Amino acid sequence: MISQLGRYEVIGELGQGAMGVVYKARDPLIDREVAIKTINLSLAMEERDEYEARFYQEAKAAGRLSHPNIVTIYDVGRSEDIAYIAMEYLHGRELRDILNETKLLPVSEVLAIVIQVAQGLAYAHEHGIVHRDIKPSNVMIVRDSHAKITDFGIARMASAAVRTQTGMVLGSPKYMSPEQVLGKEIDRRSDIFSLGVMLYEMLTGQVPFIGENVNAIMYQTLNSIPAAPSSANPAVPEMLDYILAKALAKDLDARYQ
Helix, strand or coil, rough: CCCCCCEEEEEEEEECCCCEEEEEEEEEECCEEEEEEEEEEEEEEEHHHHHHHHHHHHHHHHHHCCCEECCCCEEEEEECEEEEEHHHCCCCHHHHHHHCCCCCCCCCHHHHHHHHHHHHHHHHCCCEEECCCCCCCEEEEEEHHHHEEEECHHHHHHHHHHHCCCCCEECCHCCHHHHHHHHCCHHHHHHHHHHHHHHHHHHCCCCCCCCCCCHHHHCCCCCCCCHHHHHHHHCHHHHHHHHHHHCCCCCCCHHHC
16 A cells, blocks of 8 residues: 555555545645545546646536535645545545445435535536536435535546446446436536436435346436336325436436526
């Protein structure tokens, strides 16, 4: 394990992402713990200088976001072939882990979390930034069920420049919007769709589009209309059926704007 990234003293590994290792580190200048997400520049499938410049552009744009439901970005830098983003270190858990343990949270708790995520997204969208990869593993739950969105400024880099050995663009197929599946230009309405998928999963215990493989999931995303969540969970009010039908509309213009 590396011991230093720029001025940051690495304490340990927090996890492994698609683009690199996530570290817990300490900023000695102000004696603050940070989380550092790394990106291996050697994975770039394009001119490295262009990729690195775009990485800094994306990270700096995300770093201008200041909202209680978005993880704060402190710094960006590079150490040899590793570019990194230093951000707020959270004492909490991924929503993904919580859902794995407790399949169905109370509807009131689900709504409290999703409303916070929606507020964070609305703020980012007002500032011209689309997340592109909203899913439970990119939402952290900290004290008193406070939700924070992670990975702003990172998802675009992954989708644009980091590919699997088979050439498939990395992503989260279960949460992708139809326009993402088709490789089209996306905007804030893609985040709305992904948030709808996450809400559906939280209410029913499963995502709305299911398949045996990535291609099957993408086909369902493009062609199937999911059952109303209240049919799987009687505790779900009919109003949420309507809200989800709108959020998960195939037509961008039919979704919440």
